[in-house]
Amino acid sequence: MLRNALRKDLLLNARHLWGILPWFLWVAYAMSEPDAARMTAVGAAFVGSLMATTIAAREDKLRTAATLASLPVSRRTLVEARYLVAFIAGAAAYVVVVAMAAALPWSVQRAAELVELKTVLLTLTLASAAIAVMMPLVIRFGMIGVVVFLGAFQLLGVAVMVAFEFFGMRSAVGVFSAVRRGIVALHRGLDQPVVILAALTAVALALWASCRLSVFLAERRDL
Amino acid sequence: MTPDHALDLRGVRKSYKGFTLKDVSFTLPRGVIGGLIGPNGSGKTTIIKLIMNLIRREAGEIRVFGLDNRSAEVEVKSRIGFVYDVPGFWDDQTLDSQRRALGAFYRTWSDDTFHRLAAEFGLPLDRKYKALSHGARTKFALAMALSHDADLLIMDEPTAGLDPIFRRDLLRRLSALLQEEGKSILFSTHITTDLERVADVITFIRGGELVFSLTRDELLDGWAIVRGDDGVVGELDPGLVKGVKPRAFGVEALVSDGGAARRALGSRAVVDKVTLDDVMVLMSGEALHAA
Numbered sequence: 001m002l003r004n005a006l007r008k009d010l011l012l013n014a015r016h017l018w019g020i021l022p023w024f025l026w027v028a029y030a031m032s033e034p035d036a037a038r039m040t041a042v043g044a045a046f047v048g049s050l051m052a053t054t055i056a057a058r059e060d061k062l063r064t065a066a067t068l069a070s071l072p073v074s075r076r077t078l079v080e081a082r083y084l085v086a087f088i089a090g091a092a093a094y095v096v097v098v099a100m101a102a103a104l105p106w107s108v109q110r111a112a113e114l115v116e117l118k119t120v121l122l123t124l125t126l127a128s129a130a131i132a133v134m135m136p137l138v139i140r141f142g143m144i145g146v147v148v149f150l151g152a153f154q155l156l157g158v159a160v161m162v163a164f165e166f167f168g169m170r171s172a173v174g175v176f177s178a179v180r181r182g183i184v185a186l187h188r189g190l191d192q193p194v195v196i197l198a199a200l201t202a203v204a205l206a207l208w209a210s211c212r213l214s215v216f217l218a219e220r221r222d223l
Numbered sequence: 224m225t226p227d228h229a230l231d232l233r234g235v236r237k238s239y240k241g242f243t244l245k246d247v248s249f250t251l252p253r254g255v256i257g258g259l260i261g262p263n264g265s266g267k268t269t270i271i272k273l274i275m276n277l278i279r280r281e282a283g284e285i286r287v288f289g290l291d292n293r294s295a296e297v298e299v300k301s302r303i304g305f306v307y308d309v310p311g312f313w314d315d316q317t318l319d320s321q322r323r324a325l326g327a328f329y330r331t332w333s334d335d336t337f338h339r340l341a342a343e344f345g346l347p348l349d350r351k352y353k354a355l356s357h358g359a360r361t362k363f364a365l366a367m368a369l370s371h372d373a374d375l376l377i378m379d380e381p382t383a384g385l386d387p388i389f390r391r392d393l394l395r396r397l398s399a400l401l402q403e404e405g406k407s408i409l410f411s412t413h414i415t416t417d418l419e420r421v422a423d424v425i426t427f428i429r430g431g432e433l434v435f436s437l438t439r440d441e442l443l444d445g446w447a448i449v450r451g452d453d454g455v456v457g458e459l460d461p462g463l464v465k466g467v468k469p470r471a472f473g474v475e476a477l478v479s480d481g482g483a484a485r486r487a488l489g490s491r492a493v494v495d496k497v498t499l500d501d502v503m504v505l506m507s508g509e510a511l512h513a514a
Binding site for chain 1 (some may be wrong): 272275276277278279296297298299300301303305307309310311312313314315316320321323324325327328329
């Protein structure tokens with residue numbers, strides 16, 4: 001049944017997932033910029049996964065959620081398939097960026113850099129974090145939840161910029177700097193077995209908790 | 224609870240803001256067509272959604288072929304063909320791609336049946352769903368529901384938006400399913416003539432409460448309309464009077480035993496056979512109904 005649910009999501013939401021194409025235009029441009037490979041690849045996987053998490057919101061819009069819930073498949077299986085689709089979309093986006101880095105004539109990136117274990121693991125960690133946070137949010141609040149969540153981050157970014165540029169508040173950018181330093185440190189550490197194990201454990205736990213929450217929310221939803 | 228019933232609802236309750244479905248109980252025997260009728264907002268769709276476990280019941284029990292509709296959800300749904308009042312499919316996908324994606328969920332799915340129905344219904348399988356008219360969308364939903372050899376068909380207002388010719392054809396198909404294959408069918412409708420044509424059991428819901436669930440013969444042969452002057456209602460056993468409506472000259476009353484009314488009133492009133500329309504009208508008037 002999980003296979004059918006996965007197939008259904010990929011068949012019926014293919015056009016929705018193609019929404020990532022504009023991102024690849026930017027990736028194509030960025031291939032001519034030095035040292036952009038990691039950022040574009042991680043970003044593509046991140047965006048691909050995010051795009052897939054919004055399938056639930058699309059189904060609310062099309063009123064197909066009730067049709068799905070009337071099929072002989074549990075809501076748990078439908079939710080689990082959605083997580084798998086998000087990973088597949090993220091992985092596919094990553095592979096496309098690797099191919100672009102290797103094949104585009106104007107690319108100055110080294111594709112080999114993108115298939116290093118630590119870069120792949122960093123991408124997995126960040127995409128998993130995006131999926132773990134977004135999936136329950138979309139299931140509970142739909143597209144409005146996505147817009148509010150991402151909009152709040154945008155506003156926070158603008159507020160931090162204003163605080164830094166106009167009022168000289170260096171501490172305002174502290175959080176963002178800390179996140180950036182954390183990601184860089186994680187990437188550096190991801191060639192050590194202990195860090196790899198810790199990262200994979202954290203990813204597994206976050207996804208397990210997120211999936212449990214999503215199933216709980218989906219099963220309680222009135223359609 | 225018996226597996227001889229296609230459907231068995233006991234004390235089912237669900238509350239929304241401003242509406243409560245109150246402890247509804249009724250059964251649908253195997254091999255019959257059941258019709259759910261009632262005014263707008265009476266709870267017909269809520270009952271259907273509860274059976275399909277699209278919404279969570281607060282109390283009661285729902286069994287489909289003897290199986291609990293929640294704990295045996297997958298097994299139950301594999302035996303149900305469902306048509307929603309506003310069918311929800313993927314706008315940007317062709318009918319054929321939706322058939323491929325959704326048919327795979329049913330072990331008993333038949334592509335042959337689907338293609339035969341699609342041809343009979345005139346469905347363009349290479350067209351996108353958004354290009355279809357409302358009637359064609361309902362036909363697609365019907366073709367999907369009828370292509371996996373379901374033992375029970377549940378349809379919410381399936382004939383709304385269909386032209387009279389197709390409506391009649393659909394009802395003929397439903398009757399044939401019943402006679403040839405022993406399937407059970409539950410459908411809600413506002414079009415009472417549809418029910419008079421095919422329904423074996425009629426369940427009336429009003430204001431979230433079950434008013435009655437009777438066989439068509441019990442209702443149409445047993446119940447009656449009494450027309451007479453203002454005093455005739457007072458001469459009847461109050462337990463028999465289900466609804467009263469004033470007319471230009473006298474009153475019109477719905478009674479649950481036409482024979483008893485004839486015996487009680489003699490020639491002082493006219494006692495006529497009842498239609499489902501009469502039942503709907505006389506039992507739906509909140510201020511006037513006597514039941």
